[in-house]
Amino acid sequence: MIDPVPGQVSAPAPVPAEAVAPLMRGIAVLRQLTEAGGTLSLSGLERATGLARSTVDRITATLARMGYVRLDGRDAVLTPRLMELGNAYLAALRLPALLDAHADALADELDESVSLAVGDRDGIRFIHQATRRRAMSLSFRIGDLLPAERTAPGPLFATEWTRADWHHWHERRTADPADLGFPAIPPRTEGTGAPDSDFEAYVERARADGWALDDQLIEPGLVAVSVPVRDPRTGRVACVASVVSHTSRRTATGLREELLPRLRSTVAAMEADLRADLREGPTAEARVPPSDLAAWTGASKQELGREFVESLARGLTVLTAFGESRAELTLTEVARATGLARATARRALITYEHLGYVEPTGRTFTLTPRVLSLGFPPLSRTSLPEIAAPHLAELADRVEESASLAILTPDSGTGTGTGREIQYTARAATRRIMSADITVGTRLPAHRTSMGRVLLADTPDGDFTEVRQQGYALVEEELEQGLRSIAVPVRDRTGRVVAAVDVAMHSTRRTAQQCVEEILPELHATATRIEGELRTAGRFTRVPLT
Ligand code: PHB
Numbered sequence: 001m002i003d004p005v006p007g008q009v010s011a012p013a014p015v016p017a018e019a020v021a022p023l024m025r026g027i028a029v030l031r032q033l034t035e036a037g038g039t040l041s042l043s044g045l046e047r048a049t050g051l052a053r054s055t056v057d058r059i060t061a062t063l064a065r066m067g068y069v070r071l072d073g074r075d076a077v078l079t080p081r082l083m084e085l086g087n088a089y090l091a092a093l094r095l096p097a098l099l100d101a102h103a104d105a106l107a108d109e110l111d112e113s114v115s116l117a118v119g120d121r122d123g124i125r126f127i128h129q130a131t132r133r134r135a136m137s138l139s140f141r142i143g144d145l146l147p148a149e150r151t152a153p154g155p156l157f158a159t160e161w162t163r164a165d166w167h168h169w170h171e172r173r174t175a176d177p178a179d180l181g182f183p184a185i186p187p188r189t190e191g192t193g194a195p196d197s198d199f200e201a202y203v204e205r206a207r208a209d210g211w212a213l214d215d216q217l218i219e220p221g222l223v224a225v226s227v228p229v230r231d232p233r234t235g236r237v238a239c240v241a242s243v244v245s246h247t248s249r250r251t252a253t254g255l256r257e258e259l260l261p262r263l264r265s266t267v268a269a270m271e272a273d274l275r276a277d278l279r280e281g282p283t284a285e286a287r288v289p290p291s292d293l294a295a296w297t298g299a300s301k302q303e304l305g306r307e308f309v310e311s312l313a314r315g316l317t318v319l320t321a322f323g324e325s326r327a328e329l330t331l332t333e334v335a336r337a338t339g340l341a342r343a344t345a346r347r348a349l350i351t352y353e354h355l356g357y358v359e360p361t362g363r364t365f366t367l368t369p370r371v372l373s374l375g376f377p378p379l380s381r382t383s384l385p386e387i388a389a390p391h392l393a394e395l396a397d398r399v400e401e402s403a404s405l406a407i408l409t410p411d412s413g414t415g416t417g418t419g420r421e422i423q424y425t426a427r428a429a430t431r432r433i434m435s436a437d438i439t440v441g442t443r444l445p446a447h448r449t450s451m452g453r454v455l456l457a458d459t460p461d462g463d464f465t466e467v468r469q470q471g472y473a474l475v476e477e478e479l480e481q482g483l484r485s486i487a488v489p490v491r492d493r494t495g496r497v498v499a500a501v502d503v504a505m506h507s508t509r510r511t512a513q514q515c516v517e518e519i520l521p522e523l524h525a526t527a528t529r530i531e532g533e534l535r536t537a538g539r540f541t542r543v544p545l546t
Helices: 021-035 042-049 053-065 080-093 095-110 153-158 163-175 196-209 252-280 310-319 331-338 342-355 369-373 384-399 450-456 465-470 512-537
Strands: 039-041 069-072 075-078 113-120 123-130 145-147 212-215 222-230 237-246 358-361 364-367 402-408 421-428 443-445 473-476 483-491 497-506
Touching (some): 021 042, 039 042, 042 053, 042 075, 053 075, 080 364, 095 113, 095 123, 113 369, 153 196, 153 212, 153 222, 196 212, 237 252, 310 331, 310 342, 384 421, 421 450, 450 465, 450 473, 497 512
Antiparallel strands (some): 039 075, 069 075, 113 123, 123 145, 212 222, 402 497, 421 443, 483 497
16 A cells, blocks of 8 residues: 655646547537536536637537437537446446345345445445435435545455556545545535544454445435455456445444344345356347447438537447447447447547547457446436426427326236226326326326226236227217327336326317327327437436326
8 A cells, every 4th residue: 555645636637639530529518417416507517617618518419319308498408318438337237237136135135225336436426326225314316426535435446456546545535535526425524534544454454354334424314335246267357246324223333243244245146146147148230230220320421410410429429339348348349239430430439539438358348337427327216207308398389289107006906907097197288277186106007098997908807808909099078078098108118007198189180090090109209209218318227107
């Protein structure tokens, strides 16, 4: 271990001559939007990034065309589609696919939060959260970055730090004594955190014990115990699993005495799965290269418009070349996967390496955990109603009728389905006055509504066979005179129907036939958009249905 270097902060590395400036600006915009919680006005972006307004406009227009941002009046809003960048990192890493279920099962068993984190230079970054946290303490999100010295996983990662890592840590502590560079945690004040001089001892203890404790280093009340999960190939720490609690339920000592043994046996099972994966290799499905090239790549320059910054779009596409069984790629492989010219792919990789999103090892490149800072923390909490809302608004606008999203409430055990209800979870009303006074939260008998029939048709005892076959339900005047509604299902990644969307109108507005001819295609298009975002958002997180 090296001595602290007080007051010495190295200058940032110079920008390489070949770095792509528009890509750097686009990344800066995505970072600011992420730190702002997913939404920022265009003028707010101008202030936060220091970019000219015309540049902010072109960058946000490009991100909107790529489907990564939605422009909503004066605001730019991150969309769940952006999660495909973090998904590329998480898929390449393999750990979530292999370990998330273990973490979830432990959280269920203990009724406490369980998380997985990777080391990110002198910090830790969460790659999974099975949250059982009560309202009493902060809960972290996938992608949140915490300073190593204020967490339980931190000292376990620090047992493997190089001299350069320690040097970087000392510099960071000097430059940012209050931890302002870590927006996920409260700043240090008198009495929070521990003195820096304690950290090295804390690391040595973690090395000797093979576990570490966080006794309220982040905030009063928050306690955690952590155990490293080792990579079977190298023996190095692949990630760290933690059980997190609150002093109102357990002290740090109680956490260690009561829960550390179960955390350790879960980690042993995780390591066994990592060894098995090494023997068996990736599944056949995982070996297939990515097939869906970015949506904008087929469009002509004219279609994309003058505002479109192609070098930014190309650069971002490079991150999506990585994925499951595509963790380490050569320049040639990146170019082939993205359809970009080698020179273009090379300059993007140089830019990412400079910014810390990509790491070269010999001839290959890998993504770093920092890729999760592009949208993941706020987006990983997106619910299905939040995903659906802008799409419902667009649909309502286009057909000039009200559009809604609903789910089936849990089965109360009647079996036949006749006792079940739907619950409205999102709604976009038109200005047209409708007599039906429906708001989010409203419950209606499922079998008498179009959305209910679509939802029941997917249940084992649902008798709406025709609805299942035709893929929609049309209901006339069952609940209210003069009301007609048509609904289609919304399916998750596994094909299960998780919600329904409908358009409701006065029957005088359109015949049933017109409804099927004019509204149904729009409904299907809306459901497809919602399903696409749900699939991206749900790949490594559980998307709440309400
Ligand atoms: C968490 O998962 O929220 C967590 C983990 C380790 C800590 C603190 C919080 O030290």
